[in-house]
Each structure stands twice: as C-alpha cells, then as structure tokens.
Amino acid sequence: MPQVRIIAKNFMDMVASLPAIKLDKLYENAFICEAILRSLPPLAKKYVLQLLYIDVPVTANSLQEWVLADGASKHRVAVDRLIQLRVFTETVDRKKEATYRLNPMFQMNLREHIVHGGVLPREPMAANITVRLPSLEELDNYAAQQWECFLLHLINSAEAEVTTKSISASMMKVFQRGLLSQRDREGSRLTESGFQFLLMDTNAQLWYIIREYISNSEDRGVDSADLISFLLELSFHVTGEAYNINTLDDVQRTTVKDLADLGLIKLQQGRKDSWFIPTKLATNLSISLSDASSRKQGYVVVETNFRLYAYSTSKLHCEILKLFSRVEYQLPNLIVGSITKENLYKAFANGITADQIISFLQQNAHPRVAERVPSVPENVTDQIRLWESDLNRVEMTPAHFLDDFPSRDVFEAACDFAREYSSLLWEDSKKMRLIVKTEIYAHMKEFLNNQK
Amino acid sequence: MTSVTTKQYTDDVSLLMVLVDTNPLFWSSTTTSFSFSKFLSQLLSFLNSILLLNQLNQVVVIASGFNSCDYVYDSSLGPTNQRVETLLQKLEEFVSKDEELNRDDSVDGIGSSLLSGALSMALCYIQRVFRSGSLHPQPRILCLHGSQDGPGQYVAIMNSIFSAQRSMVPIDSCVIGSQHSTFLQQASYITGGVYLRPQHLDGLFQYLTTVFATDLHSRNFLQLPKASGVDFRASCFCHKKTIELGYICSVCLSIFCQHHKKCSTCGSAFGKPQTSDSTTNQKRKAPDT
Numbered sequence: 001m002p003q004v005r006i007i008a009k010n011f012m013d014m015v016a017s018l019p020a021i022k023l024d025k026l027y028e029n030a031f032i033c034e035a036i037l038r039s040l041p042p043l044a045k046k047y048v049l050q051l052l053y054i055d056v057p058v059t060a061n062s063l064q065e066w067v068l069a070d071g072a073s074k075h076r077v078a079v080d081r082l083i084q085l086r087v088f089t090e091t092v093d094r095k096k097e098a099t100y101r102l103n104p105m106f107q108m109n110l111r112e113h114i115v116h117g118g119v120l121p122r123e124p125m126a127a128n129i130t131v132r133l134p135s136l137e138e139l140d141n142y143a144a145q146q147w148e149c150f151l152l153h154l155i156n157s158a159e160a161e162v163t164t165k166s167i168s169a170s171m172m173k174v175f176q177r178g179l180l181s182q183r184d185r186e187g188s189r190l191t192e193s194g195f196q197f198l199l200m201d202t203n204a205q206l207w208y209i210i211r212e213y214i215s216n217s218e219d220r221g222v223d224s225a226d227l228i229s230f231l232l233e234l235s236f237h238v239t240g241e242a243y244n245i246n247t248l249d250d251v252q253r254t255t256v257k258d259l260a261d262l263g264l265i266k267l268q269q270g271r272k273d274s275w276f277i278p279t280k281l282a283t284n285l286s287i288s289l290s291d292a293s294s295r296k297q298g299y300v301v302v303e304t305n306f307r308l309y310a311y312s313t314s315k316l317h318c319e320i321l322k323l324f325s326r327v328e329y330q331l332p333n334l335i336v337g338s339i340t341k342e343n344l345y346k347a348f349a350n351g352i353t354a355d356q357i358i359s360f361l362q363q364n365a366h367p368r369v370a371e372r373v374p375s376v377p378e379n380v381t382d383q384i385r386l387w388e389s390d391l392n393r394v395e396m397t398p399a400h401f402l403d404d405f406p407s408r409d410v411f412e413a414a415c416d417f418a419r420e421y422s423s424l425l426w427e428d429s430k431k432m433r434l435i436v437k438t439e440i441y442a443h444m445k446e447f448l449n450n451q452k
Numbered sequence: 453m454t455s456v457t458t459k460q461y462t463d464d465v466s467l468l469m470v471l472v473d474t475n476p477l478f479w480s481s482t483t484t485s486f487s488f489s490k491f492l493s494q495l496l497s498f499l500n501s502i503l504l505l506n507q508l509n510q511v512v513v514i515a516s517g518f519n520s521c522d523y524v525y526d527s528s529l530g531p532t533n534q535r536v537e538t539l540l541q542k543l544e545e546f547v548s549k550d551e552e553l554n555r556d557d558s559v560d561g562i563g564s565s566l567l568s569g570a571l572s573m574a575l576c577y578i579q580r581v582f583r584s585g586s587l588h589p590q591p592r593i594l595c596l597h598g599s600q601d602g603p604g605q606y607v608a609i610m611n612s613i614f615s616a617q618r619s620m621v622p623i624d625s626c627v628i629g630s631q632h633s634t635f636l637q638q639a640s641y642i643t644g645g646v647y648l649r650p651q652h653l654d655g656l657f658q659y660l661t662t663v664f665a666t667d668l669h670s671r672n673f674l675q676l677p678k679a680s681g682v683d684f685r686a687s688c689f690c691h692k693k694t695i696e697l698g699y700i701c702s703v704c705l706s707i708f709c710q711h712h713k714k715c716s717t718c719g720s721a722f723g724k725p726q727t728s729d730s731t732t733n734q735k736r737k738a739p740d741t
Binding site: 042043045050066074114115 | 464496497500505506534535658661662665666667669670672674
C-alpha cells in the first residue's frame, strides 16, 4: 500500500536517529531531557524514575525482576528505546551480565528538575508592556485558520495566493516536495501522498511538515540539532503568553518567522518591542502523535443511504470531501454530499485507500454520531471496501508467452526452471505452451539456449 | 497513517490525589529522625516527578489534619513555576487553621486524623473530573498516612472505599507510621491498590517513585508489593470498637457489639437473642491472616 512515509513517526524518533555526539549535546538542555522523558513508553519512564538516584550501574536482571511474564515484551521495548535514545548506557561485564546506568547529563538535569520543579524556558513579558493579548480562543482560531490557509495554499497554490500573505515561495517548495508533482504544462497536481496527507489529522500533518522543515534545515545553513532543541523548547512555553523576541538569537528569529506562517506562533508588534505568542500547535509539538488531546471537534455525519452532511464553513473541508464524494450543495454552515461509486473510483485512482477514507470519516464524525458504535454506518464502510476490492479483481503481471518447444523434455525442463524461481504463471502441457514473468525471461532464454 | 481508534488520552496519563497526614500529634510522636520537613521535601520531589512524567498528569494534594481537611494544592490551577511555594503556603495556612478549630467531641480519642473526610473529598474531586466530559486522566488516590486509625470513622471510611471500588479508583496506601493501618489495608485490598509500609523512611522518595509513581496501565505488567495479610476486622456502629464477633442487622448489615432491640441505622426491630451456644445470628468476622 503506498503511504506517506512517516519515517520518523514523531519528534522523538527523529531525535533518536541523530548521531551520538549530537544526542549527548542535546541532553545538556534540560527541556530536551524533559521532553524525551515524556515521550518514553510508560514502563521506560518508570525505570528512569527508579534509577534516578542510583549512581551505580544496575544489572539487567534486577530490572527484569519487577516485570511479570506478560510484560516481558513491553520491558524489552522500553529498555531498547532507552538504549536507542542513549538515556541508558548498556555495558556487559566479564560475567556476561548486562548492566544499565543513566546518562549522567540526563540524570543530573532531571534531578535538578525534581528538586526545583519546572522552570519556564523564558519569562513571559509583563502585561503592561504588551498591548492586548489575544484570548486563548482567539489564538486557537488564529492557529486553525493559519494552518488551513497553509493547507489550501499547499494544495491549490494558484487559488490561495490571494488569501495567504507571505509564506515564502522557497519554503513552500520545501513543503510541497513529495506532496505535489510539478508539471509545467498543467500546473502542479497532488500526488498520491499529497491526497493521503490531506486525510491525516492535524498533528500528523504538522509533524510531516515539521519533519520536512528539519530535514531541510542543513541546506539553509541551520544545524538540525539546534533547530530540534529550539522547537522542543518552544513546546514548553505557555500557550497564550507573550515572549520578547529579543531573547532569541538570529537563527531562532528566522525560524520563528517561518513558524508564524504555519500558525504555530503569533507575532505581535508593540511600540518598542515585538513579541511572539505560541499557539496550541506549538505547545503540542512534543506530544506524540497518538495523543489526540488537541483533537478538533468532528463535523461529518454519514447516513446509511450514503448521504454525507458536513457541518463546516471551511473551504478546506469542502476540498477534502470533494476528494471522495460528490458535493451536491453548500449552505452557509453545511456541506451536503453523497458518496458515490464514481467519486470513490476517482479517489482510488488518486491512490487513496478505502481504509484511509473510512478512518477519516470516523475520526471526523460529528459529536452526535461519534458516540454511536460504529460512528459510520456499517453498510457504508463495507460498500467502500467492496468497491475498492472491485478494482483489484484483475491483477496484471508483465509476462512472456513461450511455445514451439522442440521436445517434451525441453518443455518440462523449462517449466521446472520457471517454477524454481516461482515465476511460472501458466502452462499447457498438451500443446507445450507456457507463460513466465518478464523478470525471468532473460534467464529463460539463456537456459533454453543451453538446452540445445 | 495514524490508527483509526486513536485514544483520547494515552494510557499513562494520571490524576493523582495525594492525601497527606498533617496530624501534629502524629508528627510530634515520631521517635525516629524522620521529621515532617524531611517528609515534605521527599513528597515535593515525588510530586514534581509525577508532573514531570507527562504534561497532562495532574496532582491534587489534600491535607487531612486533626480537625479538618482541605485541598492544599491542585496542579491544574496556577503556573508551573511556583509549585512548591504555593503548596507550602497553603499547607501552612491549613495547619494553623486546623489548630484553631478545636474538636471537643473527639470520639476517637487522640491521635487519629480525618482520613474519612480526606477520602471523601478526593472521591468528590474525581467524580467532578469524571463528569467534566469523556476526556479525563486515570485517577488514583495515594494515602500517605501515619496516625493510627480512628475507629469512629469506620463507617465513613468503608463507604468511601466502596464508592472508590464502584468508580474503579484504586487507593494506594503508604503507611509512614510505626503500626499497620487496618483501614488502609482494607482500602487497598478492596480497590486493588498497593499497600506498603516502608521499612526505611529516610528513603521514602525511592519507595514512592518505584512503587507509587507507577501508572495504572503499567501496573498490569509489574510486580508490585502485595499485601501479606489484611486485617478485616470491623468496628461496631454503637461504640466504634474494633470487634471480632458481633451482631449484624439482616436488613442493612450494620454491625453491633451487643444485642439491641432495634437497629439504630435502619430501625428494623430485632428478635430476642438466641442462647449463646447457637451462633446462627452471629456473624463471625475473623481476621484473615
């Protein structure tokens, strides 16, 4: 199944893939230690806490003794993760016994945190300097709007040009890479992964974009470790508080500008100072993908007669629904459509899978239907899956047809040869004809020449 | 792709209600070097570490004093950077207020603190969280208790325990006194929590982090201390004495240490007591050791 490859599933996977030296340097920042700890599986968190005040290496056995038989796999996962992130250093002594100890830098930072409590990365500005801060609700709206604008821009550069102000063209190129295929004549067109991208939830989309942003950072002359540490630090700021922009260095300032375009941050200018206000998108960055506490309210109701009602005013939602349904009419706050075979075929042709459509409908179910099980009627989900499997009834394999064998022996030998490579698709022993896969054809020819 | 059934909250997000014993009579009686201030510094580190584990974790501290109990700290309110200061300040206010209230009609004699009140407050808070919507962390209660049990609170505490059991809230107990607490043994046993009386109180922090910091999800895979024996003895409703043998009302299950004409709880009339060799209407509640 073609997918948007989320190589690193979240921030921490990306951190884990950094080289050891960079990783050790990252742990000098207390916020990163905190974010790393929070990203660990529950069992791993417990181990870290347990070993926090133990200075000598602990044997693997003494750790394992805490775990019940059922949890052995979870234990393995937890310890592997800790070693992968270099939070644990594993040493195997002469008696072949593994011992673990915490990364000293990491340990020190966490101890500090536990004794002194959490500190903020930087002090928010006093209320009398900042003019008027947006309320949390306004901020959320701003973030959602900005993000939506960005997505619209992403899928439909021409149309959105008017609405979005200033996402720099070069940045946009970075983000569009992989999602849009550039064709000179007919303009850009969404690729398969682009369609799938649109159906993901906001957190997943955000992560995808941020990952592109980070992996591209070296080209812009920014150290990826610095960028990661800044982004993580950002997620520890308090949503809705203003922070003075002068506390940032140059690199961070340009980063902040880019992030403001995505809706992660709101920039405001006062008389003398300017400041940035992190939105929920930014503070949720370090949370893992599965954690959907920032989930938006759903808006889609699907009926058993394949009608689809979306209570939404958003243009983006309409665009997304158009990917797999026929929008029949649009009222100020309601989009009415129906899921038809033709539209689904179009979606499948674009590389969207039935499961993705169904999961999108389920994830965005209107609160009224979300409580029901299942939230999308079963006959609809079944039908979507059936229509998808309809398309896969015929499987195509490039092949070659061979006949006119000089003798039965040669024919049999050829059949066996093809079978050996599991490339024999069809044989007719009476008329001595067979069909083999294309990839083996060259070998086959060689084989037959040798037979003669 | 993200999975279809993304959970609203990950499994290990917890709401920890910590009940702290601030009974001055207990803390003044501790003979060991383990003082209240030492206890507090270890507790504060523990609270910090709980909040460190997950940004959605929530900690609420309820102080149960000699005469009253009150919320001392709630991590969902207020900024993160002045946790300790706010907690200590509130605690100080609470202790001095607790001192002013003079409990005249002390049924239990000296030395017990208001565990029942604190438990009820914790359960009320949890109920409020449950009702706030489908998005809520997994609650659990941790009792850090040192003073001896007050038999007068038996009914109230048992009611709290059963209500906790009903709402699937485990009650963990860490007994810091010199004696085991029957109430807390039962509470943890019934609600599926952990009961522990640390041997070395100086290392309280290590006990707290290794045992009590474990979230409910991870507990399924871990071997946590098991109660070695639970004292199931009940207190009678009439004199609040802990009894092994007694009378029990067949209608409302109230327990009495001697025969009455009528149940003081539900009012049903009792028949004559049978001769002492017959044990038909006597309910035996033996300690299960």
